[in-house]
Amino acid sequence: MPRARISLSRWWHSLSGRLSLVATLVLLVFLAVLSGVLERAYRTSLDEAKARELQLHIYTLLAVAEPDGDTLHLPLNLPEQRFNQPDSGLIGAVMDARGRVIWRSQSALSLPNFSALPLPLPLRQGQQVFAEVQLPDLDTPYTSFRQGIAWGLENELQFTFVILEDAAPLYAQVNQFSGTLWRWLGIGALALIAVQLLVLRWGLAPLREVARALKEMQQGGSDTLQGRFPRELVPLTDNLNLLIENERRQREKTRHTLGDLAHSLKTPLAVLKGLDTKTDPQSAQAALAEQVQRMDSIISYQLKRAVATSPKSILRGVKVQPLAEKILSALDKVYRGKSVDAELLCDDSVLFYGDEGDLMEMLGNLLDNGYKYGGGRLLVKIENTADQRGLEILVSDNGPGLSETQWRQVVQRGVRADQQQQGQGIGLAVVVDIVESYHGKIATVPPEERGDADLGGLSLRISL
Incomplete structure (x- = not known):
């Protein structure tokens, strides 16, 4: 009995079980209503025929009646x-x-x-x-x-x-019709239920195929969901594959980041171990402060690198315009003493299909560099690609700009364009990491390709 109860519970909580039950109930109700309508129609036709028959008997009596x-x-x-x-x-x-x-x-x-x-x-x-x-x-x-x-x-x-x-013969005729009707309707109901179960099994086969592919992947047979799925399930399987890929990439990224952090801290720790605080305390204190500052920079960089997320295209679209305006407003307050004319060209319908934190990190670093190194003018142009799924970001300023050699240097970890200002020099490196995680591209725009966006300084284009 417990085993039968468990089987019944599993059947009820399955999609095919629920669909079969609902479809069977609807079919039975329909057949019950149909049988009632047919019986009523048949009885009405019999009554009409009987009325005409009895009326003919009245005409027979009228033919032989005499006053x-x-x-x-x-x-x-x-x-x-x-x-x-x-x-x-x-x-x-x-x-x-x-x-x-x-x-x-x-x-x-x-x-x-x-x-x-x-x-x-x-x-x-x-x-x-x-x-x-x-x-x-x-x-x-x-x-x-x-x-x-x-x-x-x-x-x-x-x-x-x-x-x-x-009326006994009339009732017998009605009962005979009802018996025949219910017998054939019962046979038809059984046939329809059998066909219905076959149709449900055939229709739900793609879902069973998805479950099979998931089980095969869990058992190590495949890294992604493999199979031919119907059009309605393709977005589901694609997003599942994307999640699996992102999870695997993020796990590898975290492992690599921890390894890089451990490797980067070896040298400062070795220096700290070799300090001679008794012979030269002042020199040891200066070296200690320097190595602590270096370790702090290394940790800050690795933390930023670790939190740089992977694309999640199954998320709902994030509106870009309010986010960009929020960042520009914050930068206006930070650089209050520096008058910057920032122009944002972004329609309200532009969407970013990814993590909002990634978008804030990218725009924040790019616009902060524009405010910091630009000459007072900044142009930000953001629009969706033709398929409405990608994003194009163009940031131009009127600062001194960067040569191709300088650009290759500043995107490296810990390298800054201006060594006199404070910072770790990892902002653009984080931007590059995020862009690469979305399989995008970031590059400087040559002056001949800038058009109206040429302000004379650095111009960057990001394509996601």
Whole structure:
């Protein structure tokens, strides 16, 4: 029992189980409604046919009826033999204008209380009523058809012709139809459920393929999700592969960073171990301060390198314009004493599909260099690529600029363009790391390619 309960729970919590249950319930409800509608339509058609049949019996009685004063006379033997046979199940009767039974067929002789039948009041001329009645002392109901007839030249005589027939054959016919209907609907339901299960199994096969690929990758069979997936699942599998790649790259990056940090600290630590504080205290103190400053720079650089993230294209798009304006506003406060005319060309619809911290790190370092080394003018142009997924960043200033040799130097770790100003010289190196993690490019723009963005100084273009 516990094992069966666990299996049922797994089935219920599976996508195929839920879809199968819901589809089966919808199918059963639909078949139940359909059977009710068909049974109702069939019973209505039978009632209409029975009403026409009973009306024909009334016309048969009218054909043989003869007026006899204020009443009617009908022959003892009628053309329809069932009227002449007791307990035949077919009864005919005539009522006068006051509702009294003035004639009844011989088939009604076995009903001693026929005059006490619960028949409604007489009908007017042309009025017709088809209904079901329950005769006294009988278990089965009867169908009845009544029609008002006016007799005479001036319609002075009013009669109501009544035909009663045993409804048992009608009910038997309805029950037979219901049994046949439910039998075939049941067979059809089973066939549809089987087809439905096959369709669900076929339709959910790509999801099982994704699960299989994930399991194979977890077991070391593959580094990424491999397989042919339908169009709807391609974004999912691509983003999963991207996450896996980013996680692997970040893990390797962290391991390399820790190794670089340990290696970089070896030399300062070795110097500190060799200090002779007894012989020359002042020189040892100066060397200590220098090595501590060096270690602090190394740690700061490695920390920045470690937090430089990898691209996460499955994140929602980050609006670039408000972020750039926020950075420019902050730099205006930092460089309050230096008047800088910064122009931002960025539409409100420009989006960056990646980590917001990466974008802030890139723009912050680039714009800070523009404020610091520029001559007072700065142009920032940001736009999406044609496919709306990439990003183009152009930063130009009117400073002294950099030669190609200087550019190759400043993007190296710890190298600065101006050694007189404070800093570790790793800002552009961090920018390069982030750009490379997004498989992008960063390069200086030659003057002949700058166009309206040529301010005479350094011009950098980043393509992500």
